[in-house]
Amino acid sequence: MECEQLRDIVQNFRVHPQSAQGYNRVLLQLFGYLGHGKSSFINSCKFVLDGEYKIIAEAGIKDGGLTMERKSYRVTDSITLVDNRGFGFMNDFEKIEVCAQLGNFLPLDETVVWREDFGDIVARIEDADMDPNYSDYTVPVFIYSVQKMIHTEEEYEVKRFLKVCQEMTGIVPIVVLTHKTSGNYIAMEQKFKCLGAEVVIGVENYTSDDHRKTRGKHMGILNILKNALEDVQFHVNCYRDLRRERIERKKFLLRMVHDSVTAKKQKEDMEREEASRRPHHRYSVLFGLHERHSGKGQPTSQRLETEPKSTCEIL
Template identity: 50%
Template sequence: MELIDKKQEILNFTLPSSPSEDKPYTRVLLQLFGYAGHGKSAFVNSCFYTLRTEEYQMHANTGSSDNIITTDRKAYKLTDTITIVDNRGFGKMGKNEEVIAYAQLGHFLPLDKKVEWTEDFVQIMSQVEDSDLTPNYTDFLVPIFVYSMKIQMPKEQVEEVQKFFMNCRDMTGVFPIVVLTNKLKKCGNNLEEAFRNAGAEVVIAIENYTSEDHIKTRGRCADIQEVICNALKDVQFRLEQPRDPMEERLKRKKILLKFAYESVVEELKSKAKEHEYERLKALADKSWFKRFPYGK
């Protein structure tokens, strides 16, 4: 397909509505995840530059690997149907960060609000409970995992990523599309093979546009468009199967609660101080765990 055709395919993409659904999908959320400083925000800017603007613009602020810029769960409307969500990047994937990452993935934390890496499970799950006051059933979630080719992936991260990918599949029905940034500056490690071994079905290497380097080329635009086209193919494939948005949201919440409960139990086992044990035991007995089988 020619470059201009792919561009129009993306810009004209709409979600089919079904008369049998009370709340049909109305928007695709391309959910960006990954470690801090690997190019998620730069990818947002590259998408807009490739598809929407003639001049390069900084829609999302960018930073370096040791300078975390994105602390909000920031949404950027690419088309009437497609919104890119720049989620807060991982630091070290400890239990607390994992729970918050899955809360973002499941769309249980609000858009355009600050995301705190907190060790307080009560605060985390209270936010999840608040999302039930105005539940969203109409967003189709597609995870995209961004990783820089300039950075060697440690062996322990491979296991983290594999676990994250499987949970993405279970929560959204879609394996994350892997976007390898810094295509022209790769350090020589075979990241594509590492991600495929972790379960990735689609791995695409790109070179993001930046304020210093934004001469449009056919190849760079084609790579970025290919990422979005693959995301839309996943949407179309999943929509060919019976879907119940309300049931799927409930499933995502159950998976999140299961993971959160297991994290609390693991923390209980690691705490020796009596006051910490009592605090966590009380937390595990919270009503939202009691309502869930894994909390019994």
């Protein structure tokens, strides 16, 4: 398919009214670690569809990342890109925030704060039910840079994230590998497929320093959007009980909150218990009790003067 034809398909996409089930917008929710190119991907999408390069999403600096809020960017009448706050260490409370975003329990265009208070988290989830969102169809997109070789300790987290995305949206995330020509793309593609990804697409984002149009870059971006829309069309053609699905997502999210808060409390209790023992150890070392009872410690010349000397030493 030629580039222009593919762009027309994306720009003219509409969910058929008879099968829409109340949906009128597709949310492509972008997730990923800090500094892997989510904002640059948004700028590239707008460039490919509009024909003029503009920086609408500010890209991260080095590894720090700049996105601190869940910002939305309308790219067509039916498609909105959402630049979610980048992951840090992907602890339990970041996972909760991500799940809440995937389930449309959090509003767009608000600052994202990783909360660890049980009451605050539950209150935000409950508030979402005052005006539930049934009109947005979420498609998760996971952004990862080929320049950053995935570490072994990250593999479990990524695999779990892909699974949670499917549980919360019904769709396996599209994996977008940025900086395609700056690393071992083939190895990275295979790695993500082994972790559960069904669709992995490599791209080179357009940037302020290099936005000369190329067919390869255009086709890469358009193929990602096309795959996302095909997922939506496939799923909306099947009947879905949206209210029941939202209830199940909420139950899943609340269980995650409960488990995470419980684990955090248990860890804090263990740390307090361990800290309460430390002063006794310090006092025993201070008064030389530890060395006397263990038979170990500093050389005789450095021991405390109160320690009894042997008969040989006295003579």
